[in-house]
Amino acid sequence: MDKKEVLWEQLKKKGLSDHEIQAKMEQKLQEVGGLLTDEGALTIIASELGIIKEQDYLRIGDLLDGMTNVNIVGRVLGYTEPREFQRNDGSKGAVSNIIIADKTGKTALTLWDHEVRLTEQIERGDILKIVDGITREGRRGVQIQIGRGKVIVNPEDDPRIEEIPPLFKLTERPTERKEIAELEEGNRFCEIRATIAKLYTVKFYDACPECYKRVIFKNNVFFCPNCNKKVEKKRVMIFEAGLDDCTGFIRASFFERKAEEMLGTTSEAYYKVKDLMSKGHDARSAQRQYLNEVHQTLLGQEIVVSGDVTYNEYTGLTFTVRDIRELDIPQECYSILEELG
Numbered sequence: 001m002d003k004k005e006v007l008w009e010q011l012k013k014k015g016l017s018d019h020e021i022q023a024k025m026e027q028k029l030q031e032v033g034g035l036l037t038d039e040g041a042l043t044i045i046a047s048e049l050g051i052i053k054e055q056d057y058l059r060i061g062d063l064l065d066g067m068t069n070v071n072i073v074g075r076v077l078g079y080t081e082p083r084e085f086q087r088n089d090g091s092k093g094a095v096s097n098i099i100i101a102d103k104t105g106k107t108a109l110t111l112w113d114h115e116v117r118l119t120e121q122i123e124r125g126d127i128l129k130i131v132d133g134i135t136r137e138g139r140r141g142v143q144i145q146i147g148r149g150k151v152i153v154n155p156e157d158d159p160r161i162e163e164i165p166p167l168f169k170l171t172e173r174p175t176e177r178k179e180i181a182e183l184e185e186g187n188r189f190c191e192i193r194a195t196i197a198k199l200y201t202v203k204f205y206d207a208c209p210e211c212y213k214r215v216i217f218k219n220n221v222f223f224c225p226n227c228n229k230k231v232e233k234k235r236v237m238i239f240e241a242g243l244d245d246c247t248g249f250i251r252a253s254f255f256e257r258k259a260e261e262m263l264g265t266t267s268e269a270y271y272k273v274k275d276l277m278s279k280g281h282d283a284r285s286a287q288r289q290y291l292n293e294v295h296q297t298l299l300g301q302e303i304v305v306s307g308d309v310t311y312n313e314y315t316g317l318t319f320t321v322r323d324i325r326e327l328d329i330p331q332e333c334y335s336i337l338e339e340l341g
């Protein structure tokens with residue numbers, strides 16, 4: 001049964017005949033003026049009759065066309081820049097879409113006119129709570145509009161917030177296994193299986209904890225030029241290694257937590273490098289010495305990493321690691337056997 005049939009059945013259980021349902025539906029469609037689907041009209045009738053009432057804890061996957069009093073929470077995946085347009089009567093309008101998601105799906109919150117200013121207050125990853133919104137069937141499925149309702153940015157009081165996955169989980173895409181020889185600039189979500197063949201360097205910098213851009217120290221405080229505000233600095237480690245899979249060799253960059261997965265905590269690495277510098281090494285040689293002394297055993301280890309390929313004029317093609325997987329030997333064997341047929 002599709003959603004329309006489900007609603008139809010629910011209305012029949014409430015005591016309405018097929019004929020009555022059909023008549024109510026047509027009346028509703030006429031009232032709203034053609035912007036509504038049959039399913040949407042039935043949803044409105046069902047909510048008016050109190051059949052659909054507990055809408056406090058709706059999930060995005062539950063949304064149907066024509067709902068009112070929609071109460072939903074989702075994480076912002078992105079939004080379109082507000083676009084101005086001219087209405088038939090000559091007046092100016094503006095429109096923008098915010099894409100939100102929870103564990104059950106994705107939808108767009110469509111903003112009209114003055115509502116588009118909301119895009120100035122939000123960022124990717126924020127949580128939005130829409131209270132008393134409405135739904136309409138759009139080009140890409142059911143979408144939400146604020147209507148007479150409101151939007152709360154980063155609410156704290158809703159139990160559904162806890163079940164909303166973090167941004168990287170919501171935007172995760174399947175990775176594609178590749179050979180290093182095939183990698184090209186711009187490849188994203190690739191996975192390679194390779195041996196660590198070279199330890200290049202480990203570097204540290206003071207970052208803004210929000211945007212990870214480099215902070216500057218001025219007037220005795222740390223300042224993020226990107227966020228344009230005073231911040232607490234966060235020390236970030238970048239580890240670079242050479243990976244080899246027999247088809248080719250590529251420089252790989254492990255950032256922050258990925259670097260810690262490889263080398264241990266940032267502060268431990270930082271103080272060991274600093275210690276070497278105090279014994280007369282310059283920064284570069286201290287970094288290299290630290291890797292050779294402490295992490296020699298990484299050489300020759302096999303790892304499976306996924307990430308993106310970028311080009312850098314100093315280091316050439318670089319693999320930016322987003323995820324490190326433990327090498328799962330039986331799984332690897334099965335996939336090789338499958339390839340061999």
Ligand SMILES: [Zn+2]
Pocket residue numbers: 208209210211212213224225226227228
């Ligand atoms: Zn910043």
